[in-house]
Amino acid sequence: MTATQISLRPAVVATGLTKTYGQGDTRVHALRGVDVSFATGAFTAIMGPSGSGKSTLMHCLAGLDTVTSGHVHIGDVELTGLGDKQLTLLRRDRIGFIFQAFNLLPTLTAEENIRLPLEIAGRQADTVLFDRVIQTVGLKDRLGHRPTELSGGQQQRVAVARALISKPQVIFADEPTGNLDSRSGAEVLSFLRTSVRELGQTIVMVTHDPVAAAYADRVVFLRDGELVSEVAQPSPQSVLDTLMRLEAK
Numbered sequence: 001m002t003a004t005q006i007s008l009r010p011a012v013v014a015t016g017l018t019k020t021y022g023q024g025d026t027r028v029h030a031l032r033g034v035d036v037s038f039a040t041g042a043f044t045a046i047m048g049p050s051g052s053g054k055s056t057l058m059h060c061l062a063g064l065d066t067v068t069s070g071h072v073h074i075g076d077v078e079l080t081g082l083g084d085k086q087l088t089l090l091r092r093d094r095i096g097f098i099f100q101a102f103n104l105l106p107t108l109t110a111e112e113n114i115r116l117p118l119e120i121a122g123r124q125a126d127t128v129l130f131d132r133v134i135q136t137v138g139l140k141d142r143l144g145h146r147p148t149e150l151s152g153g154q155q156q157r158v159a160v161a162r163a164l165i166s167k168p169q170v171i172f173a174d175e176p177t178g179n180l181d182s183r184s185g186a187e188v189l190s191f192l193r194t195s196v197r198e199l200g201q202t203i204v205m206v207t208h209d210p211v212a213a214a215y216a217d218r219v220v221f222l223r224d225g226e227l228v229s230e231v232a233q234p235s236p237q238s239v240l241d242t243l244m245r246l247e248a249k
Contacts, residue, residue, distance in 0.1 A: 010037040011170045011202040012061055017070035019056055019225075030056040032225040033070070038170070043196040043203045045213040047239065048222035049247050055174065057222065058206045062095055062172045063087045075169050092121055096163030096171035100178035102155040104147040110154075111143040114161045125165060129199075133164045136198065137191045153184025160191055164201060171195075173205040177212055189215040210239035221246060 019031040030053045038044050038061075046054045059065035061072055063079045072079040074094055082090065091097075104113045114133075118125050134140050137157040147155050156176060163171045173192065177185030193215050195201040205216065213219045214236045221229040223246050231238050 009040050011040040011042075011075065012038040012204065013071075013073045014057070014061060015071045017057070017060060017072065018068045019053075019060060019065070020068045029225050031060065031067075034222075034225070034227050036220060036227055038202065038204050039218075040169075040202050041196065041200045042218065043193055043216045044205070045216040045219045045234075046204065046206045046222065047208065047210075047213055047219055047243065049243070050208075051224075052222040053225040054206050054222050056225075058172055058174060058204065061204065062097070063091055092117070093166075094169045096166065096168035098156075098159050098163050098171060098173040098176045100175040102147070102152075102159045102179075104155055104158060106147050109144050109146055110139060110150065110158045113147070113158050114139075114143075114165055117162060117166045121166070123166070126167070129167065130165060132199065133161050133195075136164075136194050137161045138187075151184065152180050153187055156180060156184070156188045157191060160188060160195070164195055164199065168201075170202040170204060173203060175207055176205065177207070177209065182211075185209075185212065210236045210243065213239045 014034055014036050017031050017034040021028045021030060034057060046057060048054045056065065060067050067080055074090065077090060079087065079090070105116070108116065115125055137160050139157055139161060142150060142154055150158065177188055180188060189212055192203055196203055207213050214234050216234060219231045219234045219239055220227060221242055228246065229242055231242055
């Protein structure tokens with residue numbers, strides 16, 4: 001899927017999103033009235049200086065953290081009105097996660113780790129999709145290996161496949177290359193971009209790395225809890241220039 005084929009229907013929408021921690025003199029405004037949407041079938045990166053609120057925004061969008069005020073929609077479902085059980089089911093059925101730590105179970109093989117979310121949900125894997133995902137992330141010869149028998153890059157590819165296999169509406173990736181060397185990181189980012197282009201996946205990624213952000217279709221920038229800029233079809237240099245401009249203000 002090319003950038004011109006990206007659906008106009010947003011997969012995720014945040015409206016008037018605020019998040020505060022603490023009270024009185026110790027009160028911290030992590031998010032200040034953020035309005036942002038993320039297109040279906042697009043790869044979007046969230047960036048900003050340290051303490052800008054980018055991880056807080058992702059956690060609120062994914063239902064991992066509560067909001068102080070405002071609204072978040074995943075497709076046609078509003079997260080902010082859901083109870084704990086409903087949130088758990090929504091995260092299981094509609095959302096995929098990729099974290100900096102690979103979060104693989106050491107006693108399971110790569111294939112068993114990939115299939116785990118479906119096992120928990122009591123669902124059967126779509127065999128055609130499974131084969132496509134395995135081909136996309138290049139794991140065909142590693143399915144029987146346990147995490148300790150895989151490199152860091154291969155472990156993260158297992159985590160990517162695990163996120164893709166349940167056909168989530170959106171995948172949230174939090175610094176997915178943070179524990180990888182540059183070569184392994186580039187491989188994982190390429191697989192993420194391929195999953196958007198070929199599988200129509202929607203990905204929202206938090207990163208501090210301009211090179212990683214340049215794999216996205218669009219980069220949105222936060223500063224002091226506010227959405228302040230965005231770059232379409234980014235290059236590492238355009239991302240770096242925007243970050244430097246934000247940090248200089």
